[in-house]
Amino acid sequence: MAQPITAEDFIAFDADQARIGQLLFYDKILSGNKNISCGTCHHHDLGGTDGLSLGIGEGGVGLGPERLPGDGPDAIRKRIPRNAPALWNLGHTDVRVMFHDGRLEPSEIYGNGFDSPAEEWLPVGLDSLLAAQAVFPMTSQAEMAGNIGENEVVGAIADRIDLGWPILAKRVRTIPEYGEMFVAAFDHIERPEEVTIVEIANALAAFIGTEWANYDSPYDDFLLHGTPLPDAAERGRQLFFGKANCAQCHNGPLFTDQDFHAVALPAFGPGRTRKWDPIPRDVGRMGATDDLEDAYRFRTPSLRNVTLTAPYGHNGAYAHLRDMVRHMADPLTARADWTLAQAALPDVPWLTEIDLVIQSDALEMDRQAAFLDVRPVALSDAEVEDIVAFLESLTGKTALERPLGTPETVPSGLPVD
Structure with missing residues (x-):
């Protein structure tokens, strides 16, 4: 717990x-x-x-899923490599x-x-x-x-x-x-x-x-006052800390061990290329340490308010939380069945060719699948839904009521998104 x-x-x-x-x-x-x-x-x-799998950064126009990639000399040259x-x-x-x-x-x-x-x-x-x-x-x-x-x-x-x-x-x-x-x-x-x-x-x-400090979720009421969770969320809690083994990595007050794990997320996008490694892939923690043991391992994310932060995964491979739960239960099966439609990736015609190019590298795909720190567990559709219900109970009741919010104007006079 x-x-x-x-x-x-x-x-x-x-x-x-x-x-x-x-x-x-x-x-x-x-x-x-x-x-x-x-x-x-x-x-x-x-x-x-920003609600996107891979963001549209400098040069784009607009906000969130409606953000456009720009045009002419201002058009973006690549997507942001990570979520x-x-x-x-x-x-x-x-x-x-x-x-x-x-x-x-x-x-x-x-x-x-x-x-x-x-x-x-x-x-x-x-x-x-x-x-x-x-x-x-x-x-x-x-x-x-x-x-x-x-x-x-x-x-x-x-x-x-x-x-x-x-x-x-x-x-x-x-x-x-x-x-x-x-x-x-x-x-x-x-x-x-x-x-x-x-x-x-x-x-x-x-x-x-x-x-962004927020900790008044139904689960916090459960911890502090013993307030029962809804039935589905309680079943999900028991799965989360039991059979599904989620808490092995998602533990502590922030629901993260702050460690790095390989979970075989589907690869797409420009990758986080390095000076001596121009392949459009993301080697994760290895990019920071240059240690082969860290290849394809990424930091465990906190799950507090996770329902508000889709898409999921270091590259936003899954737009829906239940799909991410299914992936974590059986990463290699989910990876094999994954399609780009499961992400939230705005259409950028001049980047489409690069979006999935890494998947044509069979050796790289085999390497990524070989690095896996998750042991599969069989979950029924009903159990997946119960885990999602528990994750929903981690959403703060005042999460969308922030103290300061978005300013109407800023001192530079530049427009505020």
Whole structure:
């Protein structure tokens, strides 16, 4: 049985900093071409995600399933390689790893508090793992930075990962409203000129860590007060912690062991290619560690509010929760039967050819299927539905009533998605 969550389990973020973070989260000023914000892919209206298997990032137009891939020189060049991760409860003190492949975690290996893709170039002063995470989407061409030659931010990042952050920080601090807010909210900032990417990231973390904290689900009532779950959810709970063996990985207060497991999800999309590995595949944790033992293993996601964060899997292979449950019960059978129609992948005609190209590589498909950490279990359709009912009981009663929500406007004056 998972442990209950209380307010004391969360990092104590500053409310004034969170208010700045809310505005920055939805302000496109932090993207290279000023055309996408954090909120575009992690929107309040979509449970903190974008509702897509693989997102349409920089260059796209619109929001969520209705987002268009752009046209002409602004058209996207590839899909985002991975599903937009959920934001729920990332301010919990138990959170110790970020991203699907865990490439960000606390460490003193580089002298700045974190083992990250920025290595020694990550600035000192980031207050939390959540703050360190916030700076990396800004460095991704497909997500927020834009393509080489389009703006000075991506050009600087191409030289070295940290060189774009000062440009973005100057954009923000030279907007009078932001400058005044930072001076008021950060004790060590006396003038707007002192604001760096560190304060920006800490503000974003304060917002994400407080805005998406939620633990008032029917299951929490069951844990804290003994309030019975509905019959189907109770049967599902017993399956989850018993026969179905879900709790082997989905355990603890956040329903995740924060470890990495190979579950043989169907492969599609551009893959997360590496400098010396241009094959359109995603090797998961191995991409961060270069250890063959980590091949095709991905971080166990939290299941709190999971009903609000479809599609599912590191690449969003399944648009429906019951299909993901079926896959976890019998990964190789589900993988063999999977079709692209089970995902939520907007049509982008010039990318269609690449969407399934990896499946024509028979050797790669065999390798992915061979790495499997899940032991199959036979579940009836009724048992699958009961497990889904239990997962629905992990949805907070106030999950869609966030403290700050989406701002109507932002200080840059740029449009808010």
